[in-house]
Amino acid sequence: MYAVDWSRDVETIRVSALHALAYCERLFYLEEVEELYTQNPEVFAGRRLHAELEKQEGEEWEELFLESDELGLRGKVDALRERDGRVIPYEYKRGKSARDAQNKPEAWESDRLQILAYAYLLEMSLGISIPEGRIRYHADNVLVKVPVDEEGKEKVREAIARANELKNSPLRPPVTTNERLCARCSLAPVCLPEEARLNHDKEWKPIRLFPEDDDRPIIHVLEPGASVGRTGDQLKITRRDQPVELLPVQQTGQVVLHSFSQISTQALHFCADREIGVHFISGGGRYVGSFDSRQGSIHRRIRQFSALSDEKMALELSKQLVTCRGQSQRKFLMRSARSKKHEAIRSAIYQLKVMLKQVSGAKSLASLLGMEGNMAALYFSAFPYLLSSDLPVELQFTGRNRRPPKDCCNSLLSFGYALLLKDVMNAILAVGLEPALGFYHQPRTQAPPLALDLMEIFRVPLIDMPVVASLNRGQWHVLEDFERRGEAVWLNDSGRKKFIKIYESRKQESWKHPVTKYSLTYRRLLELEVRLLEKTWNGEGNLFAQIAVR
Numbered sequence: 001m002y003a004v005d006w007s008r009d010v011e012t013i014r015v016s017a018l019h020a021l022a023y024c025e026r027l028f029y030l031e032e033v034e035e036l037y038t039q040n041p042e043v044f045a046g047r048r049l050h051a052e053l054e055k056q057e058g059e060e061w062e063e064l065f066l067e068s069d070e071l072g073l074r075g076k077v078d079a080l081r082e083r084d085g086r087v088i089p090y091e092y093k094r095g096k097s098a099r100d101a102q103n104k105p106e107a108w109e110s111d112r113l114q115i116l117a118y119a120y121l122l123e124m125s126l127g128i129s130i131p132e133g134r135i136r137y138h139a140d141n142v143l144v145k146v147p148v149d150e151e152g153k154e155k156v157r158e159a160i161a162r163a164n165e166l167k168n169s170p171l172r173p174p175v176t177t178n179e180r181l182c183a184r185c186s187l188a189p190v191c192l193p194e195e196a197r198l199n200h201d202k203e204w205k206p207i208r209l210f211p212e213d214d215d216r217p218i219i220h221v222l223e224p225g226a227s228v229g230r231t232g233d234q235l236k237i238t239r240r241d242q243p244v245e246l247l248p249v250q251q252t253g254q255v256v257l258h259s260f261s262q263i264s265t266q267a268l269h270f271c272a273d274r275e276i277g278v279h280f281i282s283g284g285g286r287y288v289g290s291f292d293s294r295q296g297s298i299h300r301r302i303r304q305f306s307a308l309s310d311e312k313m314a315l316e317l318s319k320q321l322v323t324c325r326g327q328s329q330r331k332f333l334m335r336s337a338r339s340k341k342h343e344a345i346r347s348a349i350y351q352l353k354v355m356l357k358q359v360s361g362a363k364s365l366a367s368l369l370g371m372e373g374n375m376a377a378l379y380f381s382a383f384p385y386l387l388s389s390d391l392p393v394e395l396q397f398t399g400r401n402r403r404p405p406k407d408c409c410n411s412l413l414s415f416g417y418a419l420l421l422k423d424v425m426n427a428i429l430a431v432g433l434e435p436a437l438g439f440y441h442q443p444r445t446q447a448p449p450l451a452l453d454l455m456e457i458f459r460v461p462l463i464d465m466p467v468v469a470s471l472n473r474g475q476w477h478v479l480e481d482f483e484r485r486g487e488a489v490w491l492n493d494s495g496r497k498k499f500i501k502i503y504e505s506r507k508q509e510s511w512k513h514p515v516t517k518y519s520l521t522y523r524r525l526l527e528l529e530v531r532l533l534e535k536t537w538n539g540e541g542n543l544f545a546q547i548a549v550r
């Protein structure tokens with residue numbers, strides 16, 4: 001038996017990667033070159049099956065790592081058994097077998113290649129002859145025998161050569177033409193094949209290949225003196241004068257620590273290991289930073305750097321961004337104008353329309369910044385008239401101010417934008433891009449430019465609209481929810497709790513994407529937009545920033 005020393009630097013291809021290659025070349029590339037993996041329920045179910053088999057079959061089961069430098073292959077055989085004096089490798093599959101024209105069970109092409117590769121690897125490593133491999137399909141209880149012949153070995157050699165070719169290529173392969181493969185592909189939520197097809201065929205009706213919502217709660221720890229620790233597989237939240245709260249890690253989307261709440265090193269390590277973003281918001285409601293181990297692959301970042309260093313690309317993306325934000329501002333005003341017919345709103349709607357037409361002609365980022373500044377000034381000049389005249393004067397809006405906010409309405413907007421920045425950062429890190437490399441905002445402040453760029457398209461729907469609606473519903477109380485410190489007005493503990501509830505519930509609202517036409521929550525949309533942005537510089541279309549408020 002030949003056991004692999006995994007500690008050394010290996011250039012061989014994993015057999016399971018060949019399985020991915022035979023399934024779809026793009027899947028191989030995303031996993032092996034871009035290092036993207038998702039753990040969907042099917043992948044977990046497959047692992048459970050292996051664990052159960054290990055238990056049930058005890059003595060007969062053998063876990064065997066093999067590697068052949070000569071073949072350029074390595075892998076772990078599911079099981080190896082002796083039958084009639086012959087050594088046979090076994091592979092276990094959770095699903096059903098394929099069927100031939102006569103409805104006889106047969107192996108799927110990718111499974112066939114995988115078992116052939118294991119057989120070939122065994123021959124090369126152990127120096128014995130392997131006449132066949134076997135695949136057990138558990139869903140229809142079928143055992144398929146795959147003869148190992150010269151033709152099969154040639155297929156394995158060809159696949160290894162192709163895998164090495166792709167590993168050295170800077171180009172991501174296109175999406176498969178066999179759409180049925182995508183419906184069962186674990187990487188569909190990051191590959192976004194339907195969106196790529198829509199880009200090539202405007203008549204294409206994409207289906208959503210990922211869940212409509214991410215229902216893992218975002219844990220906000222607001223209370224001063226509260227702390228987050230770890231116990232077993234759970235996060236443990238201790239708050240003064242309250243029972244300890246235990247949260248299973250699978251049910252946690254993010255941990256957000258406000259003010260001076262604490263987190264233990266063990267809990268930080270645990271969150272890093274489980275890819276749970278930990279974010280910090282200051283007592284004054286400013287986004288401070290994130291602790292996140294999701295670095296993304298170097299290939300992704302090199303491409304991002306190369307694309308965003310291209311001034312033409314940066315200008316085009318910035319125009320899309322400014323257009324998207326300006327359209328959302330205008331449509332929000334139009335929507336409000338139906339009930340509040342104030343001249344300032346009507347005038348802003350008209351002038352925004354005129355300015356939006358000029359965006360496409362901008363010749364530089366500097367002129368675009370000027371246009372955007374003018375549009376923001378117009379929008380905020382109409383903003384006071386979106387609010388009910390019945391509100392107390394302290395809750396009225398008299399102009400945008402920040403750092404620090406000087407009135408209640410601005411403190412709501414500022415706190416909201418800080419939460420939004422945190423969520424956009426989380427999405428960028430989940431996708432594996434570099435937050436410091438943006439295309440519109442310049443790296444002048446501590447805030448990451450790419451996050452500042454992306455949050456532009458969400459400001460109106462996720463913050464401005466809920467702030468205006470909640471004020472007009474009478475949800476805010478000057479004395480109960482705010483506190484004044486010198487010139488500054490901040491949300492107090494009760495106000496921040498209330499805001500977080502309004503914001504998180506807004507993110508859970510389902511929304512129909514105007515281009516893809518499928519529904520998803522705003523929470524999912526944050527990540528989808530980052531993925532669509534990344535596709536623009538991979539030549540996979542331009543669906544980014546097409547989400548203006550309707």
Ligand code: SF4
Nearest residue numbers: 024027176182185191
């Ligand atoms: S979603 Fe489809 S195109 Fe994308 S990797 Fe999977 S099978 Fe290939």
